[in-house]
Amino acid sequence: MKDCSLFIVSGKVWTFGDNCDTGQIVPGRYIPVTDSHELAKHAFEDVAPNFVKEVQKGDIVVAGTNFGCGSSREHAPKALKFAGVSAVVAESFARIFYRNALNIGLLAIPVFGIRKETKQGDLLEIDVTRGIVKNCTRNKTFKFVPYDQFIIDMLAEGGITKYTLKMLEKND
Amino acid sequence: MQGTLTQKLLAKAAGREAVQPGEIVHIEPDLVMTHDHQGPMTLCEFNQMGIKKVWNPEKIVIVLDHRTPTQSTIAAQNHQLLRKFAKDQGITRFFDVGEGICHDILAEKGFVQPGKLIVATDSHTVTAGAIGAFATGIGSSEMAAVWARGKLWLRVPETIKVILTGKPPAFVGGKDVALKLLQVLTTDGATYKAVEFHGDGLRYLNMDERMTLCNMCLEMGAKNAIIPPDEVTEDFLKEKEITDYEVITPDKNAEYSRVIEINLLDLEPLVAKPYSPDNVAAAKEVEEENVVINQAIIGTCTNGRMTDMRLAAKILEGKKVKPGVRFLIVPATKKVYLQAVKEGLVEIFTNAGAMVGVPCCGPCGAYGMGAMADDEVCITAGSRNFVGRLGAPEARIYLGNSATVAASAVAGKVIDPRSMMGGV
Structure with missing residues (x-):
């Protein structure tokens, strides 16, 4: 069964600036850690110490350009996902972060022009299949290009690991 | 095609x-x-x-x-x-x-x-x-x-x-x-x-x-x-x-x-200032800002090869690293390390007061070495000078080529290597 709830999410906004690198998302000292719940305790530890204490399930990160640049560490999207973040919406993404996020089932959505129109604490609603982000607090709507079908399929399976198993079952 | x-x-x-x-x-x-x-x-x-x-x-x-x-x-x-x-x-x-x-x-x-x-x-x-x-x-x-x-x-x-x-x-x-x-x-x-x-x-x-x-x-x-x-x-x-x-x-x-x-032909030694690799200025200009350093690094997958070792030795030969500067030189591989030993470069580095490390990624992200305190400054031949890359979020990292790093380690501040070696 496909998890349809994945494709409409809503939550409170946490804002970040441009060029937020993966070292800011999870500091390098935690890289030997592989447990996602443990990593989640250190999300944004150096740059937003309140984040972990205050983040709620479903919250949405809204950032500027080049979000997730730097190291390829998958620890970064995993920490956000397991901290409860449902989606990251940014002006643009560094490619490995973008790929990693989708691979682990965290929504990463490039939306041009959204950062300056969004404030910390706003309520956002995202319709992934239709390609719409709505800022309910400010009653503003943004559009984005929906994912390719195979990305949707992968997200529906819960990420690349389960998707790969399914492909292997089909001998693909 | x-x-x-x-x-x-x-x-x-x-x-x-x-x-x-x-x-x-x-x-x-x-x-x-x-x-x-x-x-x-x-x-x-x-x-x-x-x-x-x-x-x-x-x-x-x-x-x-x-x-x-x-x-x-x-x-x-x-x-x-x-x-x-x-x-x-x-x-x-x-x-x-x-x-x-x-x-x-x-x-x-x-x-x-x-x-x-x-x-x-x-x-x-x-x-x-x-x-x-x-x-x-x-x-x-x-x-x-x-x-x-x-x-x-x-x-x-x-x-x-x-x-x-x-x-x-x-x-x-x-x-x-x-x-x-x-x-x-x-x-x-x-x-x-x-x-x-x-x-x-x-x-x-x-x-x-x-x-x-x-x-x-x-x-x-x-x-x-x-x-x-x-x-x-x-x-x-x-x-x-x-x-x-x-x-x-x-x-x-x-x-x-x-x-x-x-x-x-128009290029000169360049430096990226904190906290982004695109915050680029001429090493000559930064030299005038009198940026005193606490640490210098040559190594990482960016600049840890023989060309870097030879360049560093050329600058360090007969000179001393400025007291108060910890200078880490980490060859990228065992092969580079051995070649540096054979060519007498490790001796030059050690005599100059630099430390030579086991081949590894360490000093790129303070993985077991190269960590910094909040009020410190580093010049590295590595690739990243993001906030907190070498530990403390307030530490300031400059990026430069291996000659710039070696010359800066001797001068105790960020300099254009040509100021020390000529060549302008």
Whole structure:
């Protein structure tokens, strides 16, 4: 069964600036850690110490350009996902972060022009299949290009690991 | 086939005549690599899939280079897991603690060849483009999926053409070309794109310098960087007795999304100031700002090769590192380390007051060495000067070429190496 709830999410906004690198998302000292719940305790530890204490399930990160640049560490999207973040919406993404996020089932959505129109604490609603982000607090709507079908399929399976198993079952 | 070199390599891998930017291709890589930073998570994901055997142990490389020499119990446990995994799976291209940095090992051992398609769980995988390969970084879960199935998807990127002309002046190298390019493109100017190098200026960049240049293209957001194979490539591979590779070159009428020309003759030693690799200024200008340093670093996959060792020795010979500056020199691989010993460079470094470390990634991200306090300043030949990259968030990191770093270590402040050595 496909998890349809994945494709409409809503939550409170946490804002970040441009060029937020993966070292800011999870500091390098935690890289030997592989447990996602443990990593989640250190999300944004150096740059937003309140984040972990205050983040709620479903919250949405809204950032500027080049979000997730730097190291390829998958620890970064995993920490956000397991901290409860449902989606990251940014002006643009560094490619490995973008790929990693989708691979682990965290929504990463490039939306041009959204950062300056969004404030910390706003309520956002995202319709992934239709390609719409709505800022309910400010009653503003943004559009984005929906994912390719195979990305949707992968997200529906819960990420690349389960998707790969399914492909292997089909001998693909 | 028509297209840029990256398009042609992806078309070939996908078994297609030609591919266009924006298309998604599904391919089987020629070589995949992981290390002890992303490898443990890759292994977790792979084990969770419940698959017994990897798709092809001969195509997999594992290198222990980030948390080495083993820095903590958790690192030792991670190393143990990867060692056992390699043995159980019959992965013979396994490089244990002390062998060196993964990207340099791939190049040194001849695993990177023109036309090959390489993915690895490291952002600086792009370094291999210096040898004419398509090489890009992926994450841990994706690598686990590749280990299982041997397939991945790639979006065909647009290509930026960079034409290098002229001969670089003394103490200007691949690092300065990269910093110049960062100044032009900024840290996201090449995001999702390929960067392809052309021009007669390339002949003045040896393979070490080319690897530095391609390595730093990641800091511009590039998906991959690539230098079409030429005589420098041929000589580099001939030394390894590799001659039977296919030479694929970009088409004359290929379409590029942007063309940038850089005259190497006009370049000077450059420095990236905190906290971004694109915050670039001339070393000469920064010298006037009187930036006193506490630490200097030569090493990492950006600048830890013989060219860097020789350059550092040329500057340090007969001089002393300024008291109060801790100067770390970490050769990229065991081979570089040994050669530096043979040439007497390690003696020069040690006499000058520098410390020479075991080949590893350490000083790039304060992995067991090179950590800094909040009010400290470092100049490094590495690639990143982000907030907190070397520990304390307030520490200030400057990036420069190896000559700039060595001269600054002696001066005790960031300087243009030509101020010490002449050559202006």
